[in-house]
Amino acid sequence: MLEINCPWCGPRDQIEFSCGGEAHIVRPLEPENLSDDDWADYLFYRKNPEGRHHEQWCHTAGCRKWFNAIRNTVTYQFETVYRIGEDLPEKTSR
Amino acid sequence: MSRSLRVANGGSIRRTRLLSFSFNGTLYSGFEGDTLASALLANNVRTVHRSFKYHRPRGVVGSGAEEPNSIVQVGSGSKATPNLRATQIELYDGLTARSVSGWPSLRVDLYALNGLLGRLLPAGFYYKTFMRPRFLWSWYEHFIRKAAGLGQAPREADLDHYDKLNIHCDVLIVGGGPTGLMAARAAGRAGARVIMADEQAEMGGSLLSSTASIGGKKPGDWVETVVSELTRMPEVILLPRSTVTGYYDHNFLVINERRTDHLERPDPRLRRERIWRVRASQVVLATGAIERPLVFSNNDKPGVMLASAVSTYLVRYGVLPGRKIVFFTNNDSAYQTVLQLVDAGMEVVAVVDVRSDPQGDLIQQVRSAGVPIFEGHVVVDVRGGTSGLRMVLIARVNKTLDEILSHKGELRCDVLAVSGGWNPVVHLHAQSGGKPVFNEECASFLPGPSVQNERSAGAGNGTFGLADCLREGAEAGRRAAQDAGLTGDGSVDIPKVESHVEGSLHPIWVVPNGLAEGRGGKKFVDLQNDTTVADIRLAAREGYRSVEHLKRYTALGFGTDQGKLGNINGMAILADVLGQAPGKIGTTTFRPNYTPVTFGAIAGREIGSTFFDPTRKTAVHQWHVENGAEFEDVGQWKRPWYYPLPGETMNEAVRRECLATRESLGILDASTLGKIEIRGPDSAEFLNRIYTNSWLTLEIGRCRYGLMLGEDGMVMDDGVTSRIGEDHYLMTTTTGGAAHVLAWMERWLQTEWPHLRVYLTSVTDHWFVTSVAGPNSREILTKLCTDIDFSADAFPFMSVRAGTVAGIPARVYRISFSGELAYEINVSANYGRSLWQAIMTAGQSLNITPYGTEAMHVLRAEKGYIIVGQDTDGSVTPGDLGMDWIVSNGKDCIGKRSLSRQDTRRENRKQLVGLTTVDPTLVLPEGAQLLNEPAKEFPAPMVGHVTSSYFSPSLRHSIALALVKGGRSREGSMVYAQLIDGRVIPATIGQPKFFDPENQRQKV
């Protein structure tokens, strides 16, 4: 079980969290002006990297806050966590 | 049969406590401190098991977790535990055990015939023979399993209790041998919170079977000194009988502690086992090493044992496994055991050493003790039966150990003690993500670089000398404490021990027997699975060149022992066949658990039907129970399904409830619908984005039905939301969807629209809600509530009023899910039952009838109102439901763009329709598949399926809702429900509305 550092509550067991998948997917402001392909890209297509992955997590059984994390999909190590709206830590910029 | 093999004195058993036990129905005796294995050996019981495939007799080989042979079932009834290793079972008075295979008896085994047919059972035999034709597998499996006999799970419920603990520590030390004890001492002195777990009954590890002095003390005394120091440290937890079974991510480890199985009459208040879930800052793996057997012809015969096991049985248990012992080794460690035997006055027949010129202090001492040493020799074969060995045959071997030079003759003996070197226990290191690396010096795998916060020390790290283990243990403990952030002084003195100069090991993976390959007795690599050298070589020839494939093809390492003895030999043999270095092949994956864990321990207290999902009951639940309701599970909720009168069937009850509601007055407990408070100045804008329709114009006191979509355009949930105040809305959701909808809306607010000032609160449990429905509902509300004007003009359909009902503050909604004039009354949940009873009393003269979810479903289906999750399944758009009208053109909302994707625009999508059966009495089964014509052959093209189906008491015929391809344009045409029993039911497609299609009744 992973230990995840909620940016609001501190380190807690993974069982308290749920993973929301890839982070930094921005909802298009004017969906009606998008082509089917562009909409599908937003809706369906996700990165599946081997290594660093920007993810959204929610402290579901805790403060219920969503936050961002950079997690290595090979080692499962969390590089960092940061709150929604916070800038990416500089060294890890996308 | 039994001459006792117990030596006159010695061992740490308590000879004053005589215990009796039974094995396979025969009574024996042993002493407190014995294991089942040591007691069986003391009673000269040689054969304890019949092997898996060939049913050959097998005896005790090891003395701990590595034991592959003495697999037994202990106890009976609910206490029965299968597949335990006799070497790890502590003896108690009255213990009953039996071997898990060997029917009808160990001495006469019918399946030993398999052994005679051995040549017909090569590697992959089961795959090749039984997997095709596939349907016969279950038939074969029955016999194979019976023959294999891997114990029987008890049929009775387990009466014992099990617990789980969660704990954090600074340093977790795995293994309480000399290395672990020093590590604990150092870490403890540094002030660390330490947990030290050891699988044995007491701490000490290899010192428990050692005779060498340590720090001027006997080994047992030294262990006691250290343990008593550790016991006095308040932050140190010592866990004996506790196996660290798994090492998971982020230094999360699981310990299985066995608390009562060694007790004759355990205190019933004690938990039988506990699972410790440990998050450790640092881990020290002091897991020790397991001796490696040698692979030669008939090396599985009872009487062939590990040299270290012989030492353990003698020193710790006062049992000499044989009277005439021959040693067979390729390294120096076995000589230590020889010396122990000599010191105890026992006869050692000879030492057979594969090395042509072994050098080392211990060898000199053995030589001076007068024990013959056959240098440059091997054991090529052994002779013996179920009662032990008679002799071993030895031969001279060449320097590369692959050719017999000359046969030397026989050595008479009853036990052959073997040592092929030592395999460090790298299991937990590997589970932690580390990659073990092959080490030429010990010809085995050592821990590789650490991936998590762990370090290995001692024999588990390939450090075999006692002095080095003590030093390495202390250093590991000190540094682990430091890395965990402790600043205390973790220094410890290293006790003095005698050390020897040791010669190097000469690896030998397969002992030649002077015959062509495959000739002579079988050479076993994995005793538990009967995997032989020939099997591995055959597998390699057939192309199984990866060690993982080899494992699955030959079952090497597949047993409950997970190949603790055989795996390294097996991998080296594969490497040899492939002409590669052993390190190149690598190991198979080490997976949890290190040794088997009972289901009881895994389950802990999480047993019974109600644990995983809490049961939720409404405020009026007890009234429903008292009034005979049958309940239905909806999500976690218990909802009244129908209320049968005495003697009434379900159909009769539902019919009565439906008709009463349509004709006069029904009452429903609707508390389970999800309720979410939405507050804040941007609430309307938020609803506008979440729901498909427009919310900017809803007036205070009005309600609106809303449909929400996933971003993929599929219907996700629905419900009525009302505007309570200026910036205050109350949303209702489906019963099952409430939690998901709240979480989903929260996510949009937090991650996408943090600028919207909207706040969500779940209030589902705060309110008791009852729906009063039927033409007389206005009359009863008027009777119970004087501060709300119920006239149609003052209180129109789809609006909400605050007032007092039966003296209770309430919100009253005029909404309807039945198509009747109806009111939903919301009161604080605490008032639920008084409100319900007040309504029941007031409604008596109007034949008020409580109705359950079944009648509710019938009433809404008559109206064609959908239930999300029943009439939709995550692939249904609003358009498919004929609800295009609810998607506003003037704005965006979640999922709207998806409604114009190519697939969602498709003409021939499945669309919601109504079905009426040609025979009005037939009710279609929900889920029935629909065809355009009765099937002539299968598979037949399907055009849709039934989603809801009931008999309508008001219409006196059956009704159904269905999703049918292009259904809306097919009104009046026929479809055929093809049932699994072969019947075909014709039905006519119509509008999904059956009763009061103009919606007049709810608006009166």
Ligand SMILES: [Zn+2]
């Ligand atoms: Zn949190």
